Amino acid sequence: MSLAPSTRRLLASQFYSVAGIATFIGIWAYASSRMEHYVLPSPWTVGKRMVELAQSGAVLTNFVDSLWRTILGWLIAVVIGSVIGFLMGRYRYARAFFHDLIYLAANVPLIVYAIVAIIVFGISGMGPTSVVILFVLPSIALNVAAGMMSVDPDLVGMSKAFNRSRFDLARHVVIPTVMPFAFAAGRVSFADSWKLAALVETFGGSSGVGYQIGRSYHLFSVRDVLAWMCIFVIFVVLLERLVLVNAEHRLFRWRADTPQRNRRWRGASKAAAPAEPVSTSAVETVMRK
Amino acid sequence: MTAPATTSAPAPARSWAAWLTTDVAARYTARLLMLVVWQAIGVLSTRIPTPVGTIEFLIDEMMRGEFWPHLTWTLRRAAISLSVVLVLGIAIGWAMGRWWRVGAYFRDVVTIMLALPAFIWALLSAMWWGFSEVGPFVVPVLAATPMLVASTYEGAKSLPQPLIAMSTAYRVPKVRFFGWLVLPAMSPYIFAGFRYAVLAGWGALSLVEFFASNWGAGYRAAFWYDAGNFNGLMGWGLVEIVVILAVDRLVLERLARRSRRWQEGTERW
Numbered sequence: 001m002s003l004a005p006s007t008r009r010l011l012a013s014q015f016y017s018v019a020g021i022a023t024f025i026g027i028w029a030y031a032s033s034r035m036e037h038y039v040l041p042s043p044w045t046v047g048k049r050m051v052e053l054a055q056s057g058a059v060l061t062n063f064v065d066s067l068w069r070t071i072l073g074w075l076i077a078v079v080i081g082s083v084i085g086f087l088m089g090r091y092r093y094a095r096a097f098f099h100d101l102i103y104l105a106a107n108v109p110l111i112v113y114a115i116v117a118i119i120v121f122g123i124s125g126m127g128p129t130s131v132v133i134l135f136v137l138p139s140i141a142l143n144v145a146a147g148m149m150s151v152d153p154d155l156v157g158m159s160k161a162f163n164r165s166r167f168d169l170a171r172h173v174v175i176p177t178v179m180p181f182a183f184a185a186g187r188v189s190f191a192d193s194w195k196l197a198a199l200v201e202t203f204g205g206s207s208g209v210g211y212q213i214g215r216s217y218h219l220f221s222v223r224d225v226l227a228w229m230c231i232f233v234i235f236v237v238l239l240e241r242l243v244l245v246n247a248e249h250r251l252f253r254w255r256a257d258t259p260q261r262n263r264r265w266r267g268a269s270k271a272a273a274p275a276e277p278v279s280t281s282a283v284e285t286v287m288r289k
Numbered sequence: 290m291t292a293p294a295t296t297s298a299p300a301p302a303r304s305w306a307a308w309l310t311t312d313v314a315a316r317y318t319a320r321l322l323m324l325v326v327w328q329a330i331g332v333l334s335t336r337i338p339t340p341v342g343t344i345e346f347l348i349d350e351m352m353r354g355e356f357w358p359h360l361t362w363t364l365r366r367a368a369i370s371l372s373v374v375l376v377l378g379i380a381i382g383w384a385m386g387r388w389w390r391v392g393a394y395f396r397d398v399v400t401i402m403l404a405l406p407a408f409i410w411a412l413l414s415a416m417w418w419g420f421s422e423v424g425p426f427v428v429p430v431l432a433a434t435p436m437l438v439a440s441t442y443e444g445a446k447s448l449p450q451p452l453i454a455m456s457t458a459y460r461v462p463k464v465r466f467f468g469w470l471v472l473p474a475m476s477p478y479i480f481a482g483f484r485y486a487v488l489a490g491w492g493a494l495s496l497v498e499f500f501a502s503n504w505g506a507g508y509r510a511a512f513w514y515d516a517g518n519f520n521g522l523m524g525w526g527l528v529e530i531v532v533i534l535a536v537d538r539l540v541l542e543r544l545a546r547r548s549r550r551w552q553e554g555t556e557r558w
Contacts (some may be wrong), residue, residue, distance in 0.1 A: 009389075016393035024398060039417065096315035101291070101323060107534050110407075110491040111499055112526035119336055119519050195406035202408060217412045225416070229409050236404040 043221040049227040057229055058212070066128070066208040070197045073132030074190055080133070081140030082182065088141060089148020100142065106138035110196050118204040127204065135196050136189045140182060147181030148174070191236060198232070213236040319472050338523035347522040347528070349396050355509065360528065363498065363505040366422075370429040377430070378437025378486065379479060383471065385438065386445020395438070403437040407493035408500075415501035425505070427496040433490035440482025444475035476548035484541045 498507025
């Protein structure tokens with residue numbers, strides 16, 4: 001929180017950001033009062049609907065469904081992506097081999113993924129999971145490769161000189177260097193993969209948040225779409241702020257006093273996609289505050 | 290999977306093996322392998338489109354004269370909404386970095402907008418505006434602007450304060466202040482964010498065309514999807530991928546690199 005030199009300023013900034021949200025809800029309320037209620041329901045109607053959905057337990061079951069699929073796909077992607085990233089960081093041949101494939105996979109529009117999943121898997125739980133794998137894999141692989149390439153060669157040389165085993169080298173030098181890269185990639189991609197899973201469910205799921213949104217759309221209920229949308233946002237923000245940020249603090253407590261920015265830049269500038277970490281970290285810092 | 294070949298074959302064979310491990314060879318091996326695997330899967334399954342079928346479909350589509358009108362229309366929409374994104378994103382991002390009150394005011398709104406997936410906007414626009422031109426314009430703006438705002442905000446916060454103080458002291462005109470100091474200093478952040486914004490906006494545009502339009506590349510994909518022609522769906526999906534890759538690679542990446550040129554050799558980059 002470099003923004004706030006004093007507590008008063010911090011409180012004031014909180015006040016302004018609440019005011020920002022209040023303005024938007026106010027505009028929404030005003031607009032809804034001028035339109036038919038089925039075109040744009042008022043914030044209170046949507047809020048009431050959200051409470052109803054939460055009380056009936058629909059929110060919980062659907063979110064658990066979506067979250068489970070996302071996490072499963074994400075975990076598989078992390079494992080495969082780390083292996084590919086390791087190979088890419090280690091061997092020149094692998095770097096050239098995977099470069100185009102990963103570049104392609106990273107740039108496919110989400111809608112194409114969603115549709116391909118429907119074609120291939122039909123309406124089953126495998127669709128969201130497999131698409132999440134395809135989507136998360138490139139960023140994990142690229143960042144792990146960048147991390148591998150930023151491993152300090154002096155430390156590697158020294159541990160060889162002192163006859164450390166490869167296991168020791170991996171444990172004390174390679175993994176600590178690569179972890180922040182992998183974690184940054186995983187964090188950013190998790191938020192997006194969750195959106196993608198919802199999108200796939202919209203097209204052809206049988207349960208989950210996306211399915212509920214798609215169903216409300218087909219029933220032409222703007223109220224329900226907005227209610228699910230608000231719930232979705234609340235979940236994403238909560239997940240981002242509470243779970244992932246805490247996990248990150250805990251994992252990287254040991255390097256709290258090191259200048260992390262420099263380390264990341266140095267590795268990132270050698271990586272395959274030099275522009276990426278800039279904007280990623282920019283988006284990240286905004287999300288974190 | 291594919292470690293560098295460490296064969297100790299006789300001389301002529303070794304030059305072959307050596308060539309096979311070069312970067313160029315590795316790239317073509319990967320591309321070829323992908324096509325072959327895709328074709329094999331497509332032949333084995335009846336649902337999955339094959340590369341050959343997809344190419345055939347695209348040629349057919351061009352012969353029918355359906356290819357260019359739809360594609361150019363989509364490109365036109367993208368150009369209009371992305372120029373709005375550029376103006377809005379830079380203005381809001383800069384203001385957020387310049388005045389902390391504005392920054393605090395927009396902070397949570399930007400967070401929420403970043404968390405919202407584009408397909409919800411696409412569905413809402415289908416319900417609100419039907420098949421009109423409003424949806425394809427509004428949805429990419431809503432989906433892409435937050436990315437550029439977030440990135441520009443970082444850039445605006447890192448503007449060199451001494452230079453700003455000096456230009457205030459010497460009363461540099463506003464236009465020059467912006468053109469010579471603010472924009473060049475923020476440009477690496479702007480271009481990095483804009484690359485993301487273009488990706489997000491293009492995806493959002495294809496989504497909204499899929500759901501709520503009767504013209505454009507996304508609409509054609511939806512058309513063939515509804516008709517059960519998966520080669521057609523894949524063909525249009527491929528077109529969208531190729532266009533965005535070409536724009537990203539040939540234009541945006543170069544611009545981003547150019548915008549960073551003045552910083553080369555400095556510590557941060």
